[in-house]
Amino acid sequence: MPSDLPLLLEVVLKAVVVMAAFLTLPLALGQLEHKVMGHMQGRLGPMEAGPHGILQLVADGIKFVQKEDVTPAAADRPVFRLAPGVALVPYLVALAAIPFSAAWVGADVPASLLFVLAATSVGVIGTLMAGWGSGNKYSLIGGMRAGAQLVSYELPLVLSAASVALAAGTLSLTGIVQAWSWWWLLWQAPAAVVFLAASVAELQRTPFDAPIADAEIVFGPLTEYTGLRFAFFLLAEYAGMVVMALLFAVLFLGGWRGPWGDVGAVGALWTLLKATLVGVLFLWLRVAWPRVREDQLQRFAWLVLLPLALLQLAVTAVGVVVLS
Amino acid sequence: MSGPDVLFLAVGLVTAGAGLLAVTSRQVLHAALWLVVALGGLAGCYLVLGAELVALVQLLVYVGAVVVLVLFALMLTRTGGVPVVTSVAQRGASALVGAGTTILLGGSLLATLGGDPVPIAGPSSTDVATGIFGTYVWPFELLSALLLLALVAAVAVARAPVGGKDRAAHRPDEPPAAAEHGETP
Numbered sequence: 073m074p075s076d077l078p079l080l081l082e083v084v085l086k087a088v089v090v091m092a093a094f095l096t097l098p099l100a101l102g103q104l105e106h107k108v109m110g111h112m113q114g115r116l117g118p119m120e121a122g123p124h125g126i127l128q129l130v131a132d133g134i135k136f137v138q139k140e141d142v143t144p145a146a147a148d149r150p151v152f153r154l155a156p157g158v159a160l161v162p163y164l165v166a167l168a169a170i171p172f173s174a175a176w177v178g179a180d181v182p183a184s185l186l187f188v189l190a191a192t193s194v195g196v197i198g199t200l201m202a203g204w205g206s207g208n209k210y211s212l213i214g215g216m217r218a219g220a221q222l223v224s225y226e227l228p229l230v231l232s233a234a235s236v237a238l239a240a241g242t243l244s245l246t247g248i249v250q251a252w253s254w255w256w257l258l259w260q261a262p263a264a265v266v267f268l269a270a271s272v273a274e275l276q277r278t279p280f281d282a283p284i285a286d287a288e289i290v291f292g293p294l295t296e297y298t299g300l301r302f303a304f305f306l307l308a309e310y311a312g313m314v315v316m317a318l319l320f321a322v323l324f325l326g327g328w329r330g331p332w333g334d335v336g337a338v339g340a341l342w343t344l345l346k347a348t349l350v351g352v353l354f355l356w357l358r359v360a361w362p363r364v365r366e367d368q369l370q371r372f373a374w375l376v377l378l379p380l381a382l383l384q385l386a387v388t389a390v391g392v393v394v395l396s
Numbered sequence: 397m398s399g400p401d402v403l404f405l406a407v408g409l410v411t412a413g414a415g416l417l418a419v420t421s422r423q424v425l426h427a428a429l430w431l432v433v434a435l436g437g438l439a440g441c442y443l444v445l446g447a448e449l450v451a452l453v454q455l456l457v458y459v460g461a462v463v464v465l466v467l468f469a470l471m472l473t474r475t476g477g478v479p480v481v482t483s484v485a486q487r488g489a490s491a492l493v494g495a496g497t498t499i500l501l502g503g504s505l506l507a508t509l510g511g512d513p514v515p516i517a518g519p520s521s522t523d524v525a526t527g528i529f530g531t532y533v534w535p536f537e538l539l540s541a542l543l544l545l546a547l548v549a550a551v552a553v554a555r556a557p558v559g560g561k562d563r564a565a566h567r568p569d570e571p572p573a574a575a576e577h578g579e580t581p
Contacts, residue, residue: 151425190460216468
């Protein structure tokens with residue numbers, strides 16, 4: 073991006089671009105999910121709205137707008153109504169700090185890795201507010217499950233990200249990609265596995281979707297939501313997937329690094345391509361695995377992921393000392 | 397007033413207001429949510445003062461984990477929606493303690509710094525790292541050992557049975573094996 077623009081104009085332009093990415097990328101991922109899931113399960117997926125069903129999500133959006141916005145009588149009104157926003161906004165803030173290429177970044181803050189992790193960790197408050205505010209026992213159970221799950225998986229997530237930061241010697245995402253080289257794919261592979269599992273759990277997607285298990289607790293915290301507020305929660309989930317996939321691509325897959333160098337938009341396209349592959353992996357996990365039970369989920373976090381992340385951290389530290 | 401001054405004042409007012417609401421809220425869960433705003437505001441204060449790392453860690457640890465645990469505990473014990481009833485004497489005493497602490501802290505800060513404005517030069521992440529893992533490495537390690545000790549002790553307290561005797565059959569993860577041998581508690 074040209075840097076001789078007036079500061080205010082640059083800030084406004086970047087904000088608009090980030091907002092546009094925030095509104096389109098989750099939809100693209102959602103559409104991809106419809107189709108990928110469909111074909112993996114030997115069916116076509118939505119086909120009616122638009123050519124090959126590409127307007128299905130637009131149709132869904134129109135449906136959501138038309139629905140009545142109901143607040144239950146037993147709900148804690150302000151908490152209930154504010155929750156979707158609290159769940160959604162952190163991912164928008166996080167997206168602004170994720171670089172698509174060395175120059176294509178909304179806000180290049182020095183400790184951007186920490187910034188993204190800190191911002192995404194706030195999203196859980198929205199789920200808890202929804203679980204509490206709905207005045208519904210299923211929502212409450214779902215909220216509690218979400219709280220327990222997200223606190224447990226936060227630790228392996230942060231530790232595995234810390235391993236990459238340690239290897240690169242910086243907390244800046246642009247700096248991490250600059251320090252990255254291909255053999256990190258092997259060196260940081262355990263951290264990548266831990267990060268992938270923990271991010272799926274943070275997003276509360278199958279197989280770690282016990283908080284919103286539809287067959288047990290009828291969508292948990294989202295039970296009482298209708299219309300646009302429900303759509304906001306869905307958007308938060310898909311925006312979270314976009315943020316986590318981009319973060320994974322930047323941390324573990326070298327972001328915009330690839331053949332032909334970082335010329336023009338090529339770098340950003342590499343990032344998007346890698347993030348799309350990670351996104352497909354998220355979808356694949358959902359299709360391939362059944363939901364794990366609540367106690368299995370906690371066991372997995374504390375007895376598998378956490379030791380693995382700590383081991384990786386030790387390996388990375390030894391590697392850094394040996395190499396320097 | 398310069399830009400940062402105005403920003404600091406605004407964030408500070410939000411923090412103070414949210415803190416006041418957290419204390420005066422009648423529902424414990426609302427108090428916890430106001431605490432979220434207060435802690436987030438505090439992170440904003442750090443950010444305005446240039447301590448970026450501290451601000452982000454504040455957000456990650458306090459808003460992302462500590463308050464989540466508080467909310468979780470409130471949901472678990474179902475005390476979140478019960479209105480808190482306190483007597484006037486209790487409220488007066490707590491106001492007195494709060495005011496005393498404020499005066500003590502503010503007074504000692506003013507006494508040491510003398511009210512002179514200090515230029516904002518927040519430490520970089522590298523400075524903080526050198527401080528923690530270089531100059532103050534022993535206090536840091538001692539603190540982490542203390543926290544680990546507290547954690548282990550908490551687990552020990554939580555697992556011990558009410559009667560004081562720890563029988564293997566009473567441990568939550570072992571009863572099926574004991575029951576097979578026809579052992580009655």
